[in-house]
Amino acid sequence: MTVLVTGGAGFIGSHVVEALLARAHEVSIVDDFNDFYDPALKRRNVAKFGGQARIIEADIRDRAALRTGFSEGGFETIVHIAARAGIRPSIAQPRLYTEVNVLGTQNLLELAGEFGVKKFVFTSSSSVYGLSQTIPFHEDDPVSQPISPYAATKLSAEALCHVYHHLHGLNMVCLRLFTVYGPRQRPDLAIHKFTSAILRGKPVEVFGDGSAARDYTYVDDVVQGVLACLDGEFGFEIINLGESRTVALRELVQLIENAVGKKAQIRQLPSQAGDVPITYADISKARRLLGYNPQVGIENGIQRFVEWFRTHP
Numbered sequence: 001m002t003v004l005v006t007g008g009a010g011f012i013g014s015h016v017v018e019a020l021l022a023r024a025h026e027v028s029i030v031d032d033f034n035d036f037y038d039p040a041l042k043r044r045n046v047a048k049f050g051g052q053a054r055i056i057e058a059d060i061r062d063r064a065a066l067r068t069g070f071s072e073g074g075f076e077t078i079v080h081i082a083a084r085a086g087i088r089p090s091i092a093q094p095r096l097y098t099e100v101n102v103l104g105t106q107n108l109l110e111l112a113g114e115f116g117v118k119k120f121v122f123t124s125s126s127s128v129y130g131l132s133q134t135i136p137f138h139e140d141d142p143v144s145q146p147i148s149p150y151a152a153t154k155l156s157a158e159a160l161c162h163v164y165h166h167l168h169g170l171n172m173v174c175l176r177l178f179t180v181y182g183p184r185q186r187p188d189l190a191i192h193k194f195t196s197a198i199l200r201g202k203p204v205e206v207f208g209d210g211s212a213a214r215d216y217t218y219v220d221d222v223v224q225g226v227l228a229c230l231d232g233e234f235g236f237e238i239i240n241l242g243e244s245r246t247v248a249l250r251e252l253v254q255l256i257e258n259a260v261g262k263k264a265q266i267r268q269l270p271s272q273a274g275d276v277p278i279t280y281a282d283i284s285k286a287r288r289l290l291g292y293n294p295q296v297g298i299e300n301g302i303q304r305f306v307e308w309f310r311t312h313p
Helices: 011-022 037-049 061-072 089-094 092-114 149-168 190-199 219-231 249-260 282-288 298-311
Strands: 002-006 026-031 053-057 077-080 119-124 171-177 203-207 235-240 263-267
Touching: 002 011, 002 061, 011 026, 011 037, 011 219, 026 037, 037 263, 061 092, 077 092, 077 219, 089 092, 089 149, 092 119, 092 149, 092 298, 119 149, 119 219, 149 235, 171 219, 190 203, 190 249, 203 249, 219 235, 219 282, 235 249, 235 282, 249 263, 263 282
Parallel strands: 002 026, 002 077, 026 053, 077 119, 119 171, 171 235, 203 263
Antiparallel strands: none
């Protein structure tokens, strides 16, 4: 299978590319290596592939550059991970988030229709559920009230995915990911930041009272779900990928303390605009359609991350 992975140099994308190469698929990567975090980390990720994956260095907003890649690639499947990520940065730069996450996705969908791509897997986000009162979150829950620009862009992109499924018959899966972590995690994300701060004796910044709970999902489990999407035919589906377990922020800090063997210095800060009190995935649909079965619990996952971090300071 010939697969294009957008954002394939990043955290989740590089793990997906690794798994596809291990399956002997022909893989191309689109990534612009932007400076949202250190581009050298992303270049280190792709260096692991040893030239097995074709690199197209392009911004998904650049339709002409994408068209060149499509005309040369003969892609059968697209795994679309590239995005501007993060709740708080999206509040500071909402236009940028709309341009990349919505218009960039539309570029890819248009070209997928034009070039006869058969399957499109889009990584959406649990943030689309906003302040949902239905716990755990189910794919059929109302999602008409996102509370951050990032969430709104992901919801808009899901709608576009449905449009292009309808217009071009694209076999489409939108995966709503729940707080993914693991080796190569972005430095701006909580588990990475907390581990770094504790090991260096720096304060750990905790927003709110520590009760906010997240459904933390180990990256290997997410990759399992993505690969299952490539193996089946789904028409159009929206599917949660999570651990289906919640962990409060204060508990997360304790788990990292235990793995590191050192106490955290806590700096309490006010809650942030756009943050939600809880995310919690109902994964019954993923189990049924994808055979999805998360294997790495948070205790084991944190231990694995800290071991990786110690060898990649």
